[in-house]
Amino acid sequence: MPHPVLADPAQNRGRRFSYAERERNNLVGLVHPAPPRTLHQEVSRLLSALRALPTALTRYQFLMRILQDDQSLFFAAAQANLPKILPIIYTPTVGDACLSYSELPLPLRGLWIDAQQRGRIDAVLSNWPEDNIDVVVVSDCQRILGLGDLGANGMGIPVGKLLLYSACGGINPDRCLPVVLDVGCNNPSIRNNENYIGLPQDRLTGQAYDDFVQEFMDAIVKRYGKTCLIQFEDFGNGNALRLLEHYREKNCCFNDDVQGTAAVGLAGILSALRIEGVPSTLSEHKFLFLGAGSAGIGIARLIVLALMREGMSEEEAAKKCFFVDSRGLVYQGRERVTPAKATFAHEIGDDVKAIAGDGLEAIVKALRPTALIGVSTIPGSFTEGVIKQMGEINERPLVFALSNPTSKAECTAEAAYKHTDGRAIFASGSPFAPVKLDERRTLVPGQGNNSYIFPGLGLGIVTAGARHVPESMLLAASDSLSKLVDKEQLAVSCVYPDLNSLMDISAHIAMAVCEEAKRLGLNEKNVDDITVEKIRAQMYEPGRGLM
Numbered sequence: 001m002p003h004p005v006l007a008d009p010a011q012n013r014g015r016r017f018s019y020a021e022r023e024r025n026n027l028v029g030l031v032h033p034a035p036p037r038t039l040h041q042e043v044s045r046l047l048s049a050l051r052a053l054p055t056a057l058t059r060y061q062f063l064m065r066i067l068q069d070d071q072s073l074f075f076a077a078a079q080a081n082l083p084k085i086l087p088i089i090y091t092p093t094v095g096d097a098c099l100s101y102s103e104l105p106l107p108l109r110g111l112w113i114d115a116q117q118r119g120r121i122d123a124v125l126s127n128w129p130e131d132n133i134d135v136v137v138v139s140d141c142q143r144i145l146g147l148g149d150l151g152a153n154g155m156g157i158p159v160g161k162l163l164l165y166s167a168c169g170g171i172n173p174d175r176c177l178p179v180v181l182d183v184g185c186n187n188p189s190i191r192n193n194e195n196y197i198g199l200p201q202d203r204l205t206g207q208a209y210d211d212f213v214q215e216f217m218d219a220i221v222k223r224y225g226k227t228c229l230i231q232f233e234d235f236g237n238g239n240a241l242r243l244l245e246h247y248r249e250k251n252c253c254f255n256d257d258v259q260g261t262a263a264v265g266l267a268g269i270l271s272a273l274r275i276e277g278v279p280s281t282l283s284e285h286k287f288l289f290l291g292a293g294s295a296g297i298g299i300a301r302l303i304v305l306a307l308m309r310e311g312m313s314e315e316e317a318a319k320k321c322f323f324v325d326s327r328g329l330v331y332q333g334r335e336r337v338t339p340a341k342a343t344f345a346h347e348i349g350d351d352v353k354a355i356a357g358d359g360l361e362a363i364v365k366a367l368r369p370t371a372l373i374g375v376s377t378i379p380g381s382f383t384e385g386v387i388k389q390m391g392e393i394n395e396r397p398l399v400f401a402l403s404n405p406t407s408k409a410e411c412t413a414e415a416a417y418k419h420t421d422g423r424a425i426f427a428s429g430s431p432f433a434p435v436k437l438d439e440r441r442t443l444v445p446g447q448g449n450n451s452y453i454f455p456g457l458g459l460g461i462v463t464a465g466a467r468h469v470p471e472s473m474l475l476a477a478s479d480s481l482s483k484l485v486d487k488e489q490l491a492v493s494c495v496y497p498d499l500n501s502l503m504d505i506s507a508h509i510a511m512a513v514c515e516e517a518k519r520l521g522l523n524e525k526n527v528d529d530i531t532v533e534k535i536r537a538q539m540y541e542p543g544r545g546l547m
């Protein structure tokens, strides 16, 4: 039997227990005899051990074990080394971890609510050891990153998102709940694995699915209150927008793939307007999206709102966004245009119709977009020809390859820069290293990932006790992020701020969200006297003052 203090990751401090603490807690002999260590020393030790590991997946496993063992060491290490740690606990490595979640020896983390628990979801929730929860991230895992249906294996995503809530947004990790709704899995390569951790059955659909989600939503509100934030994550195309529409005004919730992505995408675009050679107002731009799913529709809808704020009509604003889906250009009168795409299915001439199915390069040439946004999950779809075409049309083309993980990116940073002689303003969902163009110039790809948004957005919602998450909060978050991009970043073509400052970024975003909640009267908590400094001071940060 492990000692209860050592077995509790929130209490265990291993070699950092002082002599007095060792005496007080009867730990003498149970921790190493060497003199107590500082948090800083232990973080250094952790980082050396991490470096010595051979693969990203072994580093993922190692960090998950540290988290299970000693929570404050994990978060202190993460917060002091975000650019190093994020790609392991989050995108892209978390994608590999999810693919092999059934095989990897990993500590149990998160709550799987499976379809057989229908009718007793509240009882399952009561098994979670914490009674006070601020943020729930829930996925049905039908579209994990660009990897498709991973069933119960997708737990790595809600777990990873919530680790960022604490590491980047300062939400107390004990008040975070990662949930997988295991409604089945239709992917044979996952489900037929003899070690599969989920229900080996087809996904629930139709009314049975909707009732299951409804029961879950009600159970969360009953147990944790109506201002407990519910973040929908990596739901499939057929459910993401639909569930968001259904719940957005009933619950305190948002969909990260639709709305978080929208805010980070728009922030990158707004930042780019400040770069010389880029048309400096939003209304001068034309956006071409490859992929018309949750992420693409989400970004386009927020662009429309941003344009309307500048005085444009909704109809005119929508005309600034064009979509290409798996059948080619989406246009008015085309077959298979869903209601979500219909807003962006424009009237086009016969000349454009004639090339609508001819591939992205021809479409780029015909439409002459200023920005190309990849949310398609199709790796390499921004070919050399496509990128060169963007470079011919624009002095500084925006090329955002937002699909995750890295293996699904529409192009690499190097390709975007190389085929435009370094003129492209590139951003990607997964991290890419800086690219040295020549002796004088190194360009830095920005990571256009919703991780810049959701921790601060959630922090703001929790701080304000917001009842809902209206679209204007996403606009506020987006503006706030964009304002934090400095001249130095823009000079190296990077449209996002330094990842190292994510805790500060989140405090600023949270402040903007609180102000918006207050403006709309959506706050259950008094935020009259709130300031960025006060928010920052209350954020969970185990290394504060100790590192």
Ligand SMILES: NC(=O)c1ccc[n+]([C@@H]2O[C@H](COP(=O)([O-])OP(=O)(O)OC[C@H]3O[C@@H](n4cnc5c(N)ncnc54)[C@H](O)[C@@H]3O)[C@@H](O)[C@H]2O)c1
Pocket (backbone or CB within 6 Å): 143, 144, 145, 146, 147, 236, 237, 256, 257, 258, 261, 264, 290, 291, 292, 293, 294, 295, 296, 324, 325, 326, 327, 374, 375, 376, 377, 378, 402, 403, 404, 405, 408, 428, 429, 430, 448, 449, 450, 451
């Ligand atoms: N960077 C970020 O923060 C971020 C956020 C959300 C999603 N994403 C990534 O974006 C991708 C899409 O996510 P989503 O939520 O929109 O998924 P989705 O399943 O809702 O949509 C995918 C879209 O791509 C289209 N598509 C498929 N094949 C295509 C092809 N050959 N050509 C053109 N379009 C094609 C589909 O028709 C669909 O419209 C994923 O890889 C996801 O990881 C990134």
Ligand SMILES: O=C(O)C[C@H](O)C(=O)O
Pocket (backbone or CB within 6 Å): 091, 144, 145, 146, 234, 256, 257, 403, 404, 429, 449, 450, 451
């Ligand atoms: O998880 C990420 O890295 C971003 C986004 O939510 C995605 O689904 O790709």
Ligand SMILES: [Mg+2]
Pocket (backbone or CB within 6 Å): 145, 233, 234, 256, 257
């Ligand atoms: Mg996602």
